[in-house]
Amino acid sequence: MSTASAMPRIDLRSDTVTRPTPGMREAMAQALVGDDVFADDPSVNALQEKIAKLLGFEAALFMPTGTQSNLCGVLSHCQRGEEYIVGQMAHCYRWEGGGAAVFGSVQPQPLTQQADGSLALADIEAAIKPDDAHFAKTKLLALENTWGGKVLPQSYLSEASALAMQKGLARHLDGARLFNAAVAQAAALGTSPYDEAKRIAQCFDSVSVCFSKGLGAPMGSALCGSKAFIARAHRLRKMAGGGLRQAGFMAAAASYALDHHVLRLAEDHQLMQDLAQGLSGIPGLQVETPQTNILFVDLVGEAKAQGAALQTHLKQAGIDMTGFYRMRFVTHLDVDRAGIDRTISAVRQFFNA
Numbered sequence: 347m348s349t350a351s352a353m354p355r356i357d358l359r360s361d362t363v364t365r366p367t368p369g370m371r372e373a374m375a376q377a378l379v380g381d382d383v384f385a386d387d388p389s390v391n392a393l394q395e396k397i398a399k400l401l402g403f404e405a406a407l408f409m410p411t412g413t414q415s416n417l418c419g420v421l422s423h424c425q426r427g428e429e430y431i432v433g434q435m436a437h438c439y440r441w442e443g444g445g446a447a448v449f450g451s452v453q454p455q456p457l458t459q460q461a462d463g464s465l466a467l468a469d470i471e472a473a474i475k476p477d478d479a480h481f482a483k484t485k486l487l488a489l490e491n492t493w494g495g496k497v498l499p500q501s502y503l504s505e506a507s508a509l510a511m512q513k514g515l516a517r518h519l520d521g522a523r524l525f526n527a528a529v530a531q532a533a534a535l536g537t538s539p540y541d542e543a544k545r546i547a548q549c550f551d552s553v554s555v556c557f558s559k560g561l562g563a564p565m566g567s568a569l570c571g572s573k574a575f576i577a578r579a580h581r582l583r584k585m586a587g588g589g590l591r592q593a594g595f596m597a598a599a600a601s602y603a604l605d606h607h608v609l610r611l612a613e614d615h616q617l618m619q620d621l622a623q624g625l626s627g628i629p630g631l632q633v634e635t636p637q638t639n640i641l642f643v644d645l646v647g648e649a650k651a652q653g654a655a656l657q658t659h660l661k662q663a664g665i666d667m668t669g670f671y672r673m674r675f676v677t678h679l680d681v682d683r684a685g686i687d688r689t690i691s692a693v694r695q696f697f698n699a
């Protein structure tokens with residue numbers, strides 16, 4: 347057996363790859379459950395109340411995936427022939443199979459994002475259609491935070507939110523990694539991550555948050571909003587086949603994650619800083635400054651042709667990542683300092699740096 351295969355693999359492809367911790371498994375095993383289609387699952391009900399309260403909303407709905415959560419969110423805001431303004435590279439436009447158009451006849455109006463992930467306010471304003479039979483009705487502004495690991499500034503969220511309100515648009519946040527944004531923001535301001543999560547969320551009428559990413563639960567998201575909004579989303583979730591039965595085992599994992607895995611996201615962010623630091627200065631690599639748990643590294647110049655070889659080299663060293671010209675590394679619950687040190691060494695070895 348080679349040394350690499352004897353060592354644990356380091357999976358930096360995504361924060362979705364985490365396995366439940368012993369504490370989380372214990373919470374799942376102990377969960378009280380019932381049939382959630384009858385609204386009888388105490389663990390699901392408790393989770394929905396908990397996340398709604400945490401983020402400052404009237405109600406919440408447990409969702410199997412973030413994609414279904416965004417879909418039900420967009421379709422709860424928009425009718426057929428209406429449209430939502432969204433980033434060109436946003437998950438709920440680009441990475442969800444065109445679901446809002448396919449299932450809801452809702453038209454996306456994608457806009458090119460700024461480098462920080464935001465949509466320029468002037469671009470949003472210019473994209474809002476006049477009330478005219480030629481145009482789809484502009485109904486919703488959908489933002490994403492974090493986007494590619496970047497935290498949208500709180501001041502921007504307030505401004506975009508005010509603009510949307512002034513123009514009569516609803517506001518949806520794809521906050522798959524809302525808690526990563528909150529933890530980074532809280533670290534910068536010296537405040538509480540839970541307070542920051544609420545502050546971010548309160549710039550929106552609805553928020554979708556993933557438990558299956560850095561929070562380390564096996565699956566699940568929550569969609570939060572007003573009671574009336576959640577009632578519409580509940581009907582859509584049923585139509586989408588998302589009415590789950592004894593979902594409490596999964597809700598218990600999510601609830602455990604909210605209690606135990608929010609503050610520790612700071613460790614993922616720190617390890618990402620260390621990885622970026624360790625990779626900087628290698629000729630041929632352009633290393634971004636990470637803000638949270640995601641790092642992009644571009645291969646430039648002659649190194650550009652070496653992407654596939656580098657990925658193979660890392661794989662043989664027991665390290666998984668994605669991307670060839672633009673490498674993506676993601677830290678999470680199942681990555682530790684030793685893993686990051688091994689990754690830095692393996693990349694340096696490849697480049698003889």
Ligand SMILES: *Cc1c(COP(=O)(O)O)cnc(C)c1O
Pocket residue numbers: 410411412413414416437438490520522523556558559567
């Ligand atoms: C992961 C993710 C989602 C939802 O993904 P699922 O795999 O469907 O749970 C939505 N938005 C963003 C930004 C994401 O990263």
